[in-house]
Amino acid sequence: MSYSMSLISCTVCGTCCHVRQCTCGQVSYCSKVCQLQDWMSHKQDCPLVMVREMEGRGKGLVATRRIPAGTVIFTEDPLVVVKKETMVLKDEFKKFQKMNKKLREDFLSLFDPVGLELNKEWRIEWNLSGTEEPDL
Numbered sequence: 326m327s328y329s330m331s332l333i334s335c336t337v338c339g340t341c342c343h344v345r346q347c348t349c350g351q352v353s354y355c356s357k358v359c360q361l362q363d364w365m366s367h368k369q370d371c372p373l374v375m376v377r378e379m380e381g382r383g384k385g386l387v388a389t390r391r392i393p394a395g396t397v398i399f400t401e402d403p404l405v406v407v408k409k410e411t412m413v414l415k416d417e418f419k420k421f422q423k424m425n426k427k428l429r430e431d432f433l434s435l436f437d438p439v440g441l442e443l444n445k446e447w448r449i450e451w452n453l454s455g456t457e458e459p460d461l
Contacts (some may be wrong), residue, residue: 334353335354335355335356335359336352336359336363336367337362338353338358338359346454347367347371349370349372349375349389351370352367373388374386374389374398394403
């Protein structure tokens with residue numbers, strides 16, 4: 326855990342001498358003893374990653390502590406959910422075509438086709454043999 330010097334008081338004991346703030350900025354400690362005493366409580370609120378300005382590289386996502394392999398850092402809900410058994414593909418495509426141009430462009434910008442052209446299951450499901458578009 327990295328720290329920055331500060332003139333605020335220790336979260337645990339209240340002292341104002343030699344207090345260092347946690348990377349997340351939510352708590353401060355005067356010593357390793359106070360940090361360890363509060364860690365189990367603070368760990369739940371301390372984020373695993375933070376967005377930081379990285380010199381010469383812009384903003385980046387930086388880990389605030391060691392993250393064990395396999396730890397889920399982000400989860401998200403799907404943007405669109407379509408149940409296959411109730412979906413009529415042509416109707417959905419018609420709705421898409423009726424969207425204004427900007428909304429269509431924004432929607433399509435969310436699609437990341439990297440590696441998709443190599444995905445055999447995707448090509449079979451959409452009945453693709455070359456570079457043509459799916460039949461709607």
